[in-house]
Amino acid sequence: MSEHIISLQGVTKEFDTKGGKVVALKDIDLNIEKGDSYGIIGLSGAGKSTLVRTINLLEEPTEGKVLFDGKLLTGLSAKELNLERRRISMIFQQFNLLMQRDAVGNICFPLEIAGVPKAEAAEKARELLKVVDLEERANSYPSQLSGGQKQRVAIARALASDPEVILCDEATSALDPKTTRSILALLRKINEERGITLVVITHEMEVIKQLCNKVAVIENGEIVERGDVQEMFRKPKTKAARKLFFPDGQVTEKPLVRTSTKNRVRLVYDESTAGEPIIANMIMELGAPVNFLYANLDVLGGAQKGQMVICLAEDAATAAKQKEYLRAKGVDFTEIEEDEIDHHGEEGDA
Amino acid sequence: MDAQTLIRLLGEGTVQTLIMTLVGTLVSYLIGLPVGVSLIVTGPNGIKPAPLYNRTMGFIVNVIRSMPFLILMIAVMPYIRKVIGTGIGTSATTAALIVAAWPFVARLVEQSLLEVDSGVIEAAQAMGAGTMQIVRKVLLLEARPSLINGAAVATITILGYSAMAGTLGGGGLGDIAIRFGHYRFQPDVMWITILVLVVLVQIMQEIGVKLAGRLDNRLN
């Protein structure tokens, strides 16, 4: 029980706006274990930021309990809450560094707040700059740093108070792909080497794949599916999860070429199944072709995983045989329902 | 009037004006700065909302600010006379300047602090910073360049007030302009006084801009 470093119980958050009540979170239960790198993924407006902000009570839940390391945060006095907040760091999409302080000054900031003597704080700041590989920019101001460098300073700042948890709200969404990869690698290292629990908010599946071991899918303020990342990648149960795991656009949009939208399946394979040419054998044995729509090799939490979207035979009887064949070979596949296709374009964020 | 008398007169007037302006500005900030900070902190999106205080203080500030300076000065002079014993001269004028200027300063400070990125304040809250820590280490520091520019504006405005106060026997350059330039009809004295005022304003503006720039780490 107390292994849960973070526990949300029945958390509901409503906002009163001019246009009426907005329910951002509906009765959320969420347990995060020590050492987890827990991803929370969802489309824009799903309630991800609100959810992560209730963890350190930047957002006070309308209902429900928030526990940190077994301690009830909701109902603490401001002073007590501030003490607990020092054990939970946070990094942001927009970095949120102090523009008037240099890198060292920014990293010292949480230590000053905690009353650590100046010299000691400065020494620690310099050490942390090494950790984030930014020693030579110790005295640069944020206006003189690139986005990736700013986020590195923010990560060093987050580490300064030796936190047990780091909350990341879209930490890489303002960065280019290459910088994103390096920041994700840094966060991963922090999670693995220091055992710091991460809560990772994102709308990009790539971030989950590269950084997280657990994931929860949030839609309209509710967690619709949760579990092990590998497991969910293999067999997403809900439509929302499938949509997020599907290779973006290519399969869920109306096809440019006139391939059938019927009988599409997505298969996932790893080292254990990659040895045998199952699809090729199936085509030969059943004498019916399949269409390849998409294939990709992913690295998921360090392990290689492949996924493939193929279009089976158009007539139902052959398709059924093909599915039977795949099942017999122990291949995990998910059928893509017809109504999942073509919705992507309309629902994409503005 | 010979040149030497004129120079002595202008010298004394300038010193008086500077003393009134600087003391008036300083004391206005001693009152206006905390009030401006408190308006931000207790505002609807502030770090410690307090609607009743916020609305009351906001109202007081607005009422005083809506009164033209000369009328306000005439209105408060009897009270100033009661407190400090005189209704004319530099000290009475300085007192009137403060009464009129602190709400102006409070609003200037409020405007500067509004420019501070709410994300940075939120980051500090997430770190467990208390209200006073956020005020000192985030709000005032991040808004420093804007606060300094605001202070230059405040000083120049208060300089203008002090010159107006001269028409009511308040001393300083305004007094000279009225007594010699206007009543004794010496337009040359009038224009020289105006020139000195213009130069003073230029210097203050220049100091403000330079200082704000030098103390802004976003630029260099």
Ligand SMILES: Nc1ncnc2c1ncn2[C@@H]1O[C@H](COP(=O)(O)OP(=O)(O)OP(=O)(O)O)[C@@H](O)[C@H]1O
């Ligand atoms: N302070 C607020 N006042 C009113 N409504 C809010 C507030 N904050 C969030 N909401 C609403 O709550 C819902 C969830 O917002 P939230 O910011 O948590 O979404 P998100 O999943 O983080 O989206 P994004 O990916 O765009 O950041 C939205 O409908 C939003 O309009």
Ligand SMILES: [Mg+2]
């Ligand atoms: Mg968000």
